[in-house]
Amino acid sequence: MNTITETGLLAGRTLRRFAKSPQLVADSVLFPLILLFLMLLVFGELVDQAAHGRYIDRLAPVIVLFSAAYGAVGTGLGFFTDLRGGIVDRFRAMNISRVSVLAGRITGDLVRAVLVAVVTTAVAYLAGFRFTQGPLAALGFFAVVALFAWIFLWLAVVVATSASSEQAVSGALNTPVTLLLFLSSGFVPVEQFPGWLQPVVRANPLSLAGDALVGLSSGGPVLLPVLFTAAWAVAATAILVPLAVRRFG
Amino acid sequence: MTASTGTVPATGAAPSSEAGLANLFGQGLLLAGRNIRLTSAADTVSTMVVFPVIFVFGFLALFGNLLRTHGVDYAQFLPPAIVVQWMFSVAIGAAFAFAADRRSGMLARYRSLAISRGAVVVGRMAADSLRALLAIAVIVATGYVAGFRFQAGPLAALGFVALAVAFALAVSAGTSALGLVSRDPETVSATLHVLYLPPLMVSSAFVPADAFPAWIEPFVRHQPVTAVLDALRALAEGGPTAGPVLKAVVWLAGLLAVFSIAAVQAFRRAT
Amino acid sequence: MHGGGVEVEGLRKVFGKKTALEEVSFTVEPGAVVGLLGPNGAGKTTAVNCLSTLLPLDGGRASVAGHDVTRDPAGVRASLALTGQFAAVDDVLTGRQNLVLFGRLLKLDRPAAAARAEELLTAFGLGAAADQPVKSYSGGMRRRLDLAASLVVKRPVVVLDEPTTGLDPAGRQEMWDVVAGLREEGVTLLLTTQYLEEADRLADRIVLIDHGRVVAEGTPGELKKRVGGQVCEVVAEPREQVLRTLRERLEGVEESGGTVTVRGADSDTLAEVVAALREAGIEADDIRLRRPTLDEVFFALTGHRSGQRRGEEREEVGS
Numbered sequence: 038m039n040t041i042t043e044t045g046l047l048a049g050r051t052l053r054r055f056a057k058s059p060q061l062v063a064d065s066v067l068f069p070l071i072l073l074f075l076m077l078l079v080f081g082e083l084v085d086q087a088a089h090g091r092y093i094d095r096l097a098p099v100i101v102l103f104s105a106a107y108g109a110v111g112t113g114l115g116f117f118t119d120l121r122g123g124i125v126d127r128f129r130a131m132n133i134s135r136v137s138v139l140a141g142r143i144t145g146d147l148v149r150a151v152l153v154a155v156v157t158t159a160v161a162y163l164a165g166f167r168f169t170q171g172p173l174a175a176l177g178f179f180a181v182v183a184l185f186a187w188i189f190l191w192l193a194v195v196v197a198t199s200a201s202s203e204q205a206v207s208g209a210l211n212t213p214v215t216l217l218l219f220l221s222s223g224f225v226p227v228e229q230f231p232g233w234l235q236p237v238v239r240a241n242p243l244s245l246a247g248d249a250l251v252g253l254s255s256g257g258p259v260l261l262p263v264l265f266t267a268a269w270a271v272a273a274t275a276i277l278v279p280l281a282v283r284r285f286g
Numbered sequence: 287m288t289a290s291t292g293t294v295p296a297t298g299a300a301p302s303s304e305a306g307l308a309n310l311f312g313q314g315l316l317l318a319g320r321n322i323r324l325t326s327a328a329d330t331v332s333t334m335v336v337f338p339v340i341f342v343f344g345f346l347a348l349f350g351n352l353l354r355t356h357g358v359d360y361a362q363f364l365p366p367a368i369v370v371q372w373m374f375s376v377a378i379g380a381a382f383a384f385a386a387d388r389r390s391g392m393l394a395r396y397r398s399l400a401i402s403r404g405a406v407v408v409g410r411m412a413a414d415s416l417r418a419l420l421a422i423a424v425i426v427a428t429g430y431v432a433g434f435r436f437q438a439g440p441l442a443a444l445g446f447v448a449l450a451v452a453f454a455l456a457v458s459a460g461t462s463a464l465g466l467v468s469r470d471p472e473t474v475s476a477t478l479h480v481l482y483l484p485p486l487m488v489s490s491a492f493v494p495a496d497a498f499p500a501w502i503e504p505f506v507r508h509q510p511v512t513a514v515l516d517a518l519r520a521l522a523e524g525g526p527t528a529g530p531v532l533k534a535v536v537w538l539a540g541l542l543a544v545f546s547i548a549a550v551q552a553f554r555r556a557t
Numbered sequence: 558m559h560g561g562g563v564e565v566e567g568l569r570k571v572f573g574k575k576t577a578l579e580e581v582s583f584t585v586e587p588g589a590v591v592g593l594l595g596p597n598g599a600g601k602t603t604a605v606n607c608l609s610t611l612l613p614l615d616g617g618r619a620s621v622a623g624h625d626v627t628r629d630p631a632g633v634r635a636s637l638a639l640t641g642q643f644a645a646v647d648d649v650l651t652g653r654q655n656l657v658l659f660g661r662l663l664k665l666d667r668p669a670a671a672a673r674a675e676e677l678l679t680a681f682g683l684g685a686a687a688d689q690p691v692k693s694y695s696g697g698m699r700r701r702l703d704l705a706a707s708l709v710v711k712r713p714v715v716v717l718d719e720p721t722t723g724l725d726p727a728g729r730q731e732m733w734d735v736v737a738g739l740r741e742e743g744v745t746l747l748l749t750t751q752y753l754e755e756a757d758r759l760a761d762r763i764v765l766i767d768h769g770r771v772v773a774e775g776t777p778g779e780l781k782k783r784v785g786g787q788v789c790e791v792v793a794e795p796r797e798q799v800l801r802t803l804r805e806r807l808e809g810v811e812e813s814g815g816t817v818t819v820r821g822a823d824s825d826t827l828a829e830v831v832a833a834l835r836e837a838g839i840e841a842d843d844i845r846l847r848r849p850t851l852d853e854v855f856f857a858l859t860g861h862r863s864g865q866r867r868g869e870e871r872e873e874v875g876s
Binding site: 067068071072075078079080081082083084086087219224225228229230231234 | 344347348349350351352353355356480483484487488492493497498499502
Binding site for chain 2: 613635650
């Protein structure tokens with residue numbers, strides 16, 4: 038078997054395992070949606086008044102990104118379980134290359150992240166979210182989601198290869214994801230943060246990718262936020278991929 | 287071997303030896319001590335000290351300016367909300383502990399002993415109250431740094447603490463009923479951590495009721511979490527307190543009655 | 558005056574649609590040791606939970622040391638020490654802390670609770686580990702501590718629910734020694750077990766229970782006589798020919814699980830089997846005598862297989 042076939046098969050396994058766990062599906066789809074509706078309910082009117090724009094146009098993209106990052110916790114736990122459970126050893130014994138095992142995990146979870154994003158976006162439509170920039174921009178929207186998910190999937194793999202317990206995996210991933218969410222321009226506009234925090238909020242990949250998604254859905258600057266998001270992805274690739282490969286190898 | 291016929295005589299097998307307030311509180315206190323010894327210090331520090339501090343400052347940073355444009359002094363408005371949020375957290379901890387005691391067989395063992403029937407409950411409540419008090423102290427102190435003040439005197443401040451603890455215990459009765467029918471503390475805790483968000487967020491916890499869309503505003507105004515928050519804020523800020531406090535107490539009494547029935551039912555069946 | 562026996566009469570317990578116990582009756586005379594023997598899901602734990610007032614009865618009556626479990630549950634609890642199926646002790650506390658806590662709960666004062674803990678720790682071979690947290694204990698040590706915890710205050714009746722399930726052979730042996738010690742002291746003991754060998758070793762009388770019903774009762778000797786001694790197991794091919802050959806000369810020849818067995822066997826049977834196979838020109842891979850398994854006891858006594866091979870094998874311990 039060549040690496041591409043192996044990767045495809047293993048990615049299929051990753052996806053099937055996800056689809057067959059109702060708890061995992063509910064957790065990764067429902068929780069972000071609950072958050073979407075609660076935030077909209079609680080802060081919708083206030084932000085609409087203060088920011089002269091519809092809150093849902095900002096909130097929905099950020100929830101989509103949050104669910105991608107939050108889903109990476111599942112990736113970390115799944116990979117950790119695979120490592121501990123010995124299935125990775127079995128793949129190795131079957132002479133399946135390590136590259137395929139890693140690539141299968143990442144590919145499967147990237148597909149999953151985009152699928153979850155599609156579902157989340159569809160539900161956000163009910164709450165008033167709209168694509169107004171044409172079909173190509175809508176495609177670009179999901180491409181940016183995949184780019185963003187890429188960063189967190191590799192982070193999850195690195196964490197899984199170095200953690201000592203399941204609690205450690207979810208702890209090490211949940212905390213940064215939650216922090217990034219709160220310190221982003223998704224819940225409240227950047228200008229509403231205290232001055233000293235604003236640079237952090239602006240540089241947050243979740244804010245940047247969020248700006249890109251807003252541009253690609255309801256309109257606004259696209260090029261610069263996309264480039265910044267891509268820069269984050271490149272930086273993450275340069276640091277995390279070698280780390281993951283070395284830890285795993 | 288003298289395993290059974292040791293130097294200690296059999297205690298009287300009189301049926302009444304379980305009853306009485308002295309047993310209830312004496313044995314309850316022993317079990318409270320056990321519950322406290324079982325919780326790890328590191329865990330308590332992170333869930334009851336570090337996270338409340340992060341939440342107070344985090345929410346202030348996030349929403350402080352936004353709410354100021356709406357005419358709300360958020361440093362005064364927010365701490366009661368974080369207190370209520372942490373009372374939920376205490377209650378979820380109670381559910382976790384009961385489910386864990388059921389899984390390990392400890393609950394069955396306590397129920398088979400000739401000890402007061404209510405001692406296990408008193409032990410749980412006492413330990414939970416202590417956790418609640420710790421969280422309240424941390425949140426109020428953090429709030430103080432940010433600008434929160436008790437403006438209605440020491441008696442009202444005591445009322446604030448008492449009401450918050452009462453809220454924690456009332457909610458604990460409900461969550462415990464869930465914990466007692468389960469043997470899986472992790473799932474109970476994960477489920478409750480999602481379930482408590484709607485009643486907390488769709489209340490006057492983080493924004494005033496008038497900031498909600500008109501269709502849901504009546505619900506926000508009249509649900510129990512809002513009643514408790516209004517009473518806590520009245521006790522902290524002064525002004526008319528009797529009305530809101532009475533409303534909150536009536537709500538808590540009602541919830542406690544319903545939740546206790548469920549919890550007692552579950553407790554009687556827990557093996 | 559009741560010295561502290563157990564009487565169960567027509568006990569019934571239903572969980573939803575499932576009947577866990579149906580008309581169960583048995584007696585444990587004061588000072589006797591009775592083994593409640595049955596497979597997983599037979600209703601042993603449910604019976605124990607009813608006796609120790611953890612579950613209300615749905616029919617029949619039961620009493621411990623003269624106290625009715627429904628009318629006088631407090632009296633029952635003051636007469637009975639329960640050691641449940643799980644080693645219910647607190648992991649993060651030490652063995653000593655666990656025992657002292659139970660002593661204090663049962664109204665010993667501080668010095669008395671400490672003295673009693675020390676006494677039990679020594680008696681149960683836990684002296685060296687007394688001040689280690691329980692999570693460092695082996696399975697056998699945990700079970701012994703668990704038993705010690707229920708003996709902190711002396712009770713006339715001791716109930717042990719599957720005391721050795723999940724233990725390794727060494728741990729099982731240690732537990733047996735402890736129980737044998739209790740027995741010598743004249744404590745009334747009711748123990749549940751899935752192991753015939755365990756019931757045989759520890760109990761004066763065995764109550765065989767399956768699907769919530771008592772299916773047989775008697776001393777180990779009586780039951781074994783009814784089962785007919787040991788089982789001779791023959792591993793040889795071709796199977797059909799072996800069966801035919803042996804059936805010509807012996808009673809109780811059966812085929813089960815890929816081997817041919819002869820019930821009611823002794824050393825004469827063994828000689829007979831060897832001779833028969835030699836005459837038929839069959840070379841056996843293995844011939845041996847062993848004790849009958851629980852399944853074989855069930856089959857011999859009731860004519861049907863025990864509940865264990867049905868799908869519903871999990872012992873329902875909860876609601």
